[in-house]
Amino acid sequence: MSAPAVEISGLVKRYGSATAVDGLDLRMPRGRLLALLGPNGAGKTTTVEICEGFRRADAGTVRVLGLDPVADGARLRPRIGVMPQGGGAYPGVRADEMLALVASCAANPLDPAWLLDVLGLASARRTPYKRLSGGLQQRLSLACALVGRPELVFLDEPTAGMDPQARHLVWDLLGALRSDGVSILLTTHLMEEAEALADDVVIVDGGRVVTSGTPGELTAEGADAGRLRFRARPGLDTELLAAALPEGYRVQESTRGAYRVDGEVDPQVVSAVTAWCAQHGVLAEELHVGRRDLEEVFLELTGRELRT
């Protein structure tokens, strides 16, 4: 049986007296898309850079495709693709030159022209790197990670700084790669990205895994079944709203402008909430009954917001 795409056990990484990764465990089977989700400074980049062989662990073991990223680096590198955070290239290199250069290092590369086209870079192919917008630089960096037909790709915040259209284009491409059996580990602090793409989500905070599972498992209703949630202007008088509901219901502003009604929800309660909002000139947006989202999962586990 082939080794997992990534297997991490008890990983620790310190920078001076600060512990960036603090005993992290993770197992990623092949052919899946795993999202490492967490706020800024959670230790995502450090973890990924150790997997890529760019940093050394202080403790713990890391195996990537069954190999040690440092000791077996030469065997591992041709099999993985890496998109680092922030990218980077010689400022004067043109997009097509850059991709052709990376492709020339691979045994069986994809057609660079095709990849530029798929990523919406065809019209910018002659543009020097320094004159590409941040979003186009990101796309070129993604193309460089993929052109060598890797079995496993590490993408560090692949859609950071992209507009929604480009983000969806990248999501579509990642979905297609995953369908082709490529293993993908990406970091993100966008819960929408994790929800849209991931087979598995690992939520990290303070260098540790807070929870993990499929998006469906993490947001499963459980004790939360039937909760009513909505968004509105921050600072609503939640006690006043609760007083307009039948006995026993509680209302909380769980994060700024995000409200949650605790108690069994029936049509009368939905009607009472919207009527109260109407009386107070409040537009209740995104009103829904049921599942929580990953943002709420993180908040409930850590008491803090994912978005920082």
Ligand SMILES: Nc1ncnc2c1ncn2[C@@H]1O[C@H](COP(=O)(O)OP(=O)(O)OP(=O)(O)O)[C@@H](O)[C@H]1O
């Ligand atoms: N080279 C470094 N020297 C010192 N401290 C560092 C270094 N790189 C990261 N850190 C610190 O380690 C912690 C984890 O950083 P890391 O970049 O791994 O987190 P992250 O989850 O990727 O965050 P972000 O989403 O902001 O990229 C942070 O407190 C960060 O300041």
